[in-house]
Amino acid sequence: MAESILQTRQLTKQYGHALALDHVDMHLEKGQIYGLVGKNGAGKTTILDAICGKNHVSEGKILFFSDKGERDVSRMKEYAISDLGIGRKFQAPSVFTGITIEENMELAVAKRHSLYSTTFRRLSKESREYMNYCLDFIGLSDKRFSYPGSLSHGEKQWLEIGMILASRPKLMLLDEPVAGMGRRETEKTAEMLKNIKKECSIIVVEHDMQFAKEVSDTVTVFHEGEILDEGTMDTVQKNQKVIDVYLGRG
Numbered sequence: 001m002a003e004s005i006l007q008t009r010q011l012t013k014q015y016g017h018a019l020a021l022d023h024v025d026m027h028l029e030k031g032q033i034y035g036l037v038g039k040n041g042a043g044k045t046t047i048l049d050a051i052c053g054k055n056h057v058s059e060g061k062i063l064f065f066s067d068k069g070e071r072d073v074s075r076m077k078e079y080a081i082s083d084l085g086i087g088r089k090f091q092a093p094s095v096f097t098g099i100t101i102e103e104n105m106e107l108a109v110a111k112r113h114s115l116y117s118t119t120f121r122r123l124s125k126e127s128r129e130y131m132n133y134c135l136d137f138i139g140l141s142d143k144r145f146s147y148p149g150s151l152s153h154g155e156k157q158w159l160e161i162g163m164i165l166a167s168r169p170k171l172m173l174l175d176e177p178v179a180g181m182g183r184r185e186t187e188k189t190a191e192m193l194k195n196i197k198k199e200c201s202i203i204v205v206e207h208d209m210q211f212a213k214e215v216s217d218t219v220t221v222f223h224e225g226e227i228l229d230e231g232t233m234d235t236v237q238k239n240q241k242v243i244d245v246y247l248g249r250g
């Protein structure tokens with residue numbers, strides 16, 4: 001039987017009288033990519049924020065399964081959740097622009113080993129090798145001594161994906177990673193994610209339906225804080241309720 005990586009139980013987030021998440025039950029397995037789709041305001045970002053600890057939910061549990069066992073992360077701090085193995089990429093790239101691409105990656109690797117206060121040179125041979133692997137994986141080895149400002153929009157997104165990868169997460173949360181990318185960059189990103197999922201499950205919020213279909217093993221359609229449907233993109237696209245409230249718009 002497939003192993004769980006994350007389960008939400010009756011997850012609820014209330015803003016005043018409005019429910020951004022309404023008793024959501026999700027079950028995510030290892031080695032899979034989960035696409036979250038839905039209209040603006042459906043609750044997609046709210047659930048990512050809840051899983052990474054940026055925002056705490058009003059009710060419910062978020063069970064994360066790692067080599068440390070089962071943990072309810074719903075009330076844990078962001079850094080502790082990140083230490084457990086959940087990495088988050090926000091919509092806007094958040095790389096450090098005043099240091100080189102390699103130094104950004106060194107920081108990401110060092111963070112995992114709590115070496116923030118020490119110098120870069122202290123990275124172990126193994127950590128340095130893994131950092132080189134990550135730089136290669138995102139296709140930025142040749143640009144390692146350049147500054148992030150010189151990168152294209154897509155390359156900045158890849159640098160950030162590489163930095164998350166460098167912390168060796170078990171679950172990666174991505175918010176619209178291909179927004180603003182051209183078709184070739186989007187395709188390259190899809191390839192990257194499919195390679196990453198072998199080691200790390202992924203939840204990706206996406207408005208680009210073609211990309212969501214390309215990468216997702218399971219698509220979850222959110223509507224007004226609830227799950228409207230779940231399954232392969234082909235299946236959910238045929239659901240009349242999904243067509244009416246989401247796909248049928250405009």
Ligand code: ATP
Nearest residue numbers: 015018019020038039040041042043044045046047
């Ligand atoms: P989008 O695709 O536009 O990013 P989304 O599916 O990610 O939308 P959320 O951002 O999760 O939707 O918002 C879900 C609901 O919660 C919306 O009705 C939104 O207005 C509300 N909401 C989100 N953040 C807050 C907040 N800080 N205060 C009040 N309401 C909020």
